[in-house]
Amino acid sequence: MDHMKELVDRLNQYRDAYYNQNESPVSDQEYDRLFDELARLERETGIVYANSPTATVGYTAVSKLQKVPHNHPLLSLGKTTDIGEFADYFQGKPLSLMGKMDGLTASLLYRNGELISAESRGNGEVGEDITHNARTFVNLPQRIPFAGELILDGECVIDYPTFREIISRENTEYKNPRNLVSGTVRQLDSRVAARRNVRFIAWKLYSARDETGAPVAGTDTYSGSFAFLAGLGFEVVPNRYVENRFETRQERLDCLNEAMEDLQQRCAALGYPIDGIVGSFNDVAYGANLGSTGHHPKHSLAFKFYQDRNETVLRQIEWSTNRTGQVNPVAVFDPVEIDGTTVSRASLNNVSIIKELELGLGDTITVIKANQIIPMVTDNLTRSANYQFPTRCGSCGEPLELRNDNGREMLYCVNPRCPAIRLDQITYFVSRDAMNILGLSEERLRLLIENGFIRDFADIYHLSEHRQELEGLDRLGKDSVDNLLNSIEESRDCRMSNVLTAIGIPNIGKNNAKLLAARCFSAGTGNPLEAFLDMALADHDWTELDGFGEIMSTGINRFVRENQERIRPLIGLLRIADETPAENAPLGLSGQSFCITGKLNHFPNRDALVEQIEKRGGKVVSGVSAKTDYLITNDKSSGSSKNQKAAKFGTKIISEEEFIAMCQD
Numbered sequence: 001m002d003h004m005k006e007l008v009d010r011l012n013q014y015r016d017a018y019y020n021q022n023e024s025p026v027s028d029q030e031y032d033r034l035f036d037e038l039a040r041l042e043r044e045t046g047i048v049y050a051n052s053p054t055a056t057v058g059y060t061a062v063s064k065l066q067k068v069p070h071n072h073p074l075l076s077l078g079k080t081t082d083i084g085e086f087a088d089y090f091q092g093k094p095l096s097l098m099g100k101m102d103g104l105t106a107s108l109l110y111r112n113g114e115l116i117s118a119e120s121r122g123n124g125e126v127g128e129d130i131t132h133n134a135r136t137f138v139n140l141p142q143r144i145p146f147a148g149e150l151i152l153d154g155e156c157v158i159d160y161p162t163f164r165e166i167i168s169r170e171n172t173e174y175k176n177p178r179n180l181v182s183g184t185v186r187q188l189d190s191r192v193a194a195r196r197n198v199r200f201i202a203w204k205l206y207s208a209r210d211e212t213g214a215p216v217a218g219t220d221t222y223s224g225s226f227a228f229l230a231g232l233g234f235e236v237v238p239n240r241y242v243e244n245r246f247e248t249r250q251e252r253l254d255c256l257n258e259a260m261e262d263l264q265q266r267c268a269a270l271g272y273p274i275d276g277i278v279g280s281f282n283d284v285a286y287g288a289n290l291g292s293t294g295h296h297p298k299h300s301l302a303f304k305f306y307q308d309r310n311e312t313v314l315r316q317i318e319w320s321t322n323r324t325g326q327v328n329p330v331a332v333f334d335p336v337e338i339d340g341t342t343v344s345r346a347s348l349n350n351v352s353i354i355k356e357l358e359l360g361l362g363d364t365i366t367v368i369k370a371n372q373i374i375p376m377v378t379d380n381l382t383r384s385a386n387y388q389f390p391t392r393c394g395s396c397g398e399p400l401e402l403r404n405d406n407g408r409e410m411l412y413c414v415n416p417r418c419p420a421i422r423l424d425q426i427t428y429f430v431s432r433d434a435m436n437i438l439g440l441s442e443e444r445l446r447l448l449i450e451n452g453f454i455r456d457f458a459d460i461y462h463l464s465e466h467r468q469e470l471e472g473l474d475r476l477g478k479d480s481v482d483n484l485l486n487s488i489e490e491s492r493d494c495r496m497s498n499v500l501t502a503i504g505i506p507n508i509g510k511n512n513a514k515l516l517a518a519r520c521f522s523a524g525t526g527n528p529l530e531a532f533l534d535m536a537l538a539d540h541d542w543t544e545l546d547g548f549g550e551i552m553s554t555g556i557n558r559f560v561r562e563n564q565e566r567i568r569p570l571i572g573l574l575r576i577a578d579e580t581p582a583e584n585a586p587l588g589l590s591g592q593s594f595c596i597t598g599k600l601n602h603f604p605n606r607d608a609l610v611e612q613i614e615k616r617g618g619k620v621v622s623g624v625s626a627k628t629d630y631l632i633t634n635d636k637s638s639g640s641s642k643n644q645k646a647a648k649f650g651t652k653i654i655s656e657e658e659f660i661a662m663c664q665d
Contacts, residue, residue, distance in 0.1 A: 004047065005139075007038040011053045046113060046145025047233035051138040065120075065128040065186060071151065072206055074107060074121045075292060077278060077302040086279060086303045087252050088644070090244060093281055096222035097259050098239040099267040100276035100302050101155035101201050104182045106130065108200070110150040112211075113143050120185065133185050136194035141233040148210040152229060154202040154237070156185045159271035162197045177273045201272070202229050203237040221282045238266040241282060260303070276304040298635075310336040314363045314380075317348065317387065319411070321395050323424035323504055327411040329354060331365070331377050338369045346375035351389065351402065351409040353377075360384030395420030422456070423449060425504055429457050433510055434502030435491045439484035447473060457503070458569035460488060493575050496520060496528045503567055505559050507552050511622045514614070515545045516556075521578055528578075530571050536560035546593050546619065546627040588663065589618030592629045595651075596620065597642045601634055602656050609656075616663060624651055632659050 011034055014025055035053065042048050077100075080086050105121035118134035119127040134140060137156070144150070158166070163177040174180040184196050205225035208216040219225040223241045230236045240259050246252045260277045267274045280300040281287035287299025316332040329348040336343055346367055348354055359365070363382035369375055392399055393413040400411045413421060426445055430437040437460070440448075448454045451473065453466055463470065463485060470481045496517035501510055508516065519542075520528040523535065537560060542553040560567070594613050596606055603609040609632070610620045624631055624645040631646040631653045646653050654662075 004038065004041050004045070005049070007034055007041070008049055008052050011035060011038065012051060045233070046143060047141050048143045049139060049141060049233070051136075064188065065130065067122075067126055068117075068119050068129050069126050070107060070119060070122075070124075071109070072107075073292075074105060074124045074127070074153065076124070076296050077300055078296040078298070079276075079302045079304050081304050083253060083256065083303065084249075085644075086301060087249070087256055089301045090279060090281065092244055092246075092252070093286070094244050094283065095242050095279050096226075096239055096282045097242055097256075097263060098203055098237045098278050098280070099263050099272065099274040100278045100304075101157055101203065101237060102176075102178045102273040102275045103155040103157035103201075104178070104185050105153065106134070106156050106185070106200070107151065107153045107206070108134065108140075110144060110146065112148070113146055115140075115142050128186065130185050132190045133187065133193040133198070134200070136190050137198045137200045139235045140200045144232045144234075146208075146210075146232055148208070148213075148216075150208050150232075151206040152202050152234070153204040153206055154200050154234075156181050157199050157201055157272055158184070158196060159199065160273065161271050166196055199235065201237050202226075202234045203278070205229055220284050222280050222284065223282055225284070238263055238270070238272075274305075276302050278302050310338055310367050311364055311381070312336045312367055314359060314361060314365050314377075316361065317354070317359070319390055319394055321393055321413045321418060321420035321424070323421060323428055324506065325412045325414060325418070325421050327390070327393065327400060327413055331359075333365060333367065333377075336367055338367065338375070343367065343369070343375045346377050348377060349408075350405075351411055354387060354389075355409070358383040358385035360386035393418060393420070419449065426454060426457065426460075428504055429502045430460070431502075434498055435494060436498070437484075437491045438487040439480065440487075444476075447475070456566050456569075458566075458573060461492070461570075461573040463488060492573065493577065496532075496576050499529060499570065499574065499576060500532070503563070503570075506555050508556070509622060511610070511620045512545075512547065512552075515547070515619060515621070516542070518619070519545060527571055528576055529567070529574070533560055533564055533568060537564065547621040547623055547625055589613060589616040592618045593621050593627060594618055594630045594632055594659075595622070595624050595628050595642060595646075596632045598633045598635050600656060602660065609659075612663065624649060630654055630659075632656060 038052065042052065080089075106118055107121075107127070108118050109116045115131070115135065117129065118131045120130050121127055134156075135142060158177045158181045160177060163174075163180055166180065167174065174183060180196070181198060184193050184198060187193060204222075205219055205228065208219050208225075208228065210216060216228065219228050222239070226236045226239055240263060242255060242259055244252065244255075246255065263277055264274070278300055279302075281290075284299075287297075290298035292298055312333045312335075314331055314333050318330045318332055319327050320330070321327050329350070331346045331348050333344060333346070348359075357365075357377065357380040359380055360382065363380050363384050365377050366379040366381065367375060368378050389411070390400060393415065396413065396415050396418040398413060398415040398418065401414050403410050403412055415421070423442065423446055426449070427440075427442045429435055430440040430445070440460075445454065448463075453463060453470070454460060467481060467485065470476055470484075471478050497510065497513040500508060500513040500516050505513075516532070517528065520532045520535070523531040536557045539557050540553075542548045542556055543550060596609060600606065600609060603612070613620050621628055624642050626649045628646070628649065628651045631642060631651050632655070633643065633653060634656050636643070636653050636655065643653065645651070
């Protein structure tokens with residue numbers, strides 16, 4: 001087949017010279033001899049490439065790209081940038097490594113040796129019919145020697161040399177080969193794809209059944225299916241089989257690193273754009289039995305070299321003060337489209353990042369979506385380093401303080417009466433996971449604070465004393481005030497964990513608040529909130545609780561010392577219920593701790609599962625430690641950090657179904 005491709009290239013060069021440059025590099029006799037040799041090889045092999053001079057390609061224009069449902073899901077891949085996580089994922093089983101082609105995913109269908117259809121990935125369930133363009137791909141067989149049905153997936157790509165030539169020739173604005181091939185393959189007129197030399201690189205055989213409907217022998221492994229596809233004339237993704245049997249983890253890592261470097265070099269030599277390496281369990285049936293999530297199959301994992309980077313221009317850095325006094329920077333830049341959404345803002349997190357990136361307004365920056373969700377500035381191509389940091393809080397005008405937080409520089413507003421700090425603190429206090437007071441939106445809280453009705457947490461519970469004045473405020477009428485005061489009254493009957501969440505202790509979320517609450521009730525000194533304050537003021541050691549470290553423990557006590565005057569008035573205003581399990585509750589999980597991770601299949605949400613654990617005397621922690629008894633996950637084979645920690649500490653990993661069975665014993 002290499003000789004056939006060479007003949008196609010040579011004949012096309014001769015034709016171009018003859019028709020477009022008025023030159024004759026070879027005699028007519030030599031041209032005809034080569035043409036006949038190619039035709040003979042095509043008859044013998046049954047393979048005819050789209051750009052073969054023996055085939056007359058009829059260019060096609062369509063009015064629009066038709067939406068077509070796929071005959072199998074075209075899911076995304078699970079991704080990691082941690083080589084250790086990548087290695088551990090495959091559990092020492094043989095795998096096939098391949099370049100992660102950076103182009104447009106497509107699926108092809110052949111019947112009785114003829115190309116029937118080509119579909120873009122779309123949303124994974126429904127794509128677009130791109131058959132008219134696929135017939136022009138320079139390396140894609142239009143006919144193959146296979147009398148049956150063949151379905152394969154792969155990538156439409158434009159190599160780097162072709163990309164540079166097209167950019168120079170057409171003066172287009174495409175910034176990389178992936179964008180160019182995506183725009184090309186989705187053109188309505190196939191002549192565009194034909195002149196841009198699009199290639200199809202096969203990376204997965206989905207199905208191959210002969211004329212009797214039987215699967216083709218030897219395609220039950222990735223390595224076998226690659227050999228089968230190559231034999232039919234398809235260009236197969238650069239790949240490498242790895243036996244993956246080593247005595248030590250380091251040997252496995254060394255082997256994978258060497259194989260990945262080899263694949264990178266092979267792809268680079270071909271000029272193919274890649275953004276990572278894909279690993280797949282070589283045994284196709286084993287991989288299929290692992291199933292899939294709604295997002296990706298579990299038979300494969302991608303090791304990403306980097307995220308997609310999009311260039312734009314930094315226009316402004318905005319600063320906002322939160323409930324802890326931290327002043328957070330946000331980059332504002334010219335809008336860019338990333339993963340189908342338009343992005344114009346991204347958090348910069350702290351002063352150190354701005355300094356490291358040497359930012360200045362007007363600089364050209366690169367932006368990605370971390371984990372395809374969170375916009376992030378990753379680089380600054382200009383590096384002007386002329387940004388002037390604010391010296392005063394934009395809310396209260398008081399001087400800002402530069403602090404070092406665990407090696408990172410942060411700006412803080414240290415004015416305890418800063419309106420922005422108080423507004424954010426009180427907004428958090430009334431939120432659903434805290435005191436759950438309906439009717440106190442941020443806008444309404446701002447109105448009440450500006451009019452002097454609320455200065456701190458306790459003032460909320462005195463609003464009923466100002467009913468008539470409240471009814472006279474703009475956008476507040478009698479019904480609104482009645483509903484608000486009723487919601488406030490209902491919130492007096494509360495759980496201790498909600499109160500501890502509401503007052504905003506650093507690093508204390510819902511689960512940790514429940515552990516703190518249980519400890520305060522066990523103190524047996526009356527009001528649990530008063531017990532909490534007294535214990536913290538006495539520098540209680542909270543590391544006795546599962547998942548609480550020294551930094552968290554000292555942070556709790558420091559917070560109480562700095563905020564006790566704001567918290568103590570709540571003692572007489574709230575009716576805090578004991579949320580420890582009742583004596584007649586099923587305590588089959590008493591004293592056992594659980595961490596939850598991943599998607600749930602049986603419980604409607606995580607809160608429902610937490611409730612079941614706590615009703616039976618168990619406790620839920622946010623992270624896995626040596627004190628954690630169980631990790632609940634429906635993906636035991638995941639290489640996530642929680643799964644790894646569970647293995648390290650000997651924490652038992654159970655599925656949701658196994659947890660339900662525990663509760664029924």
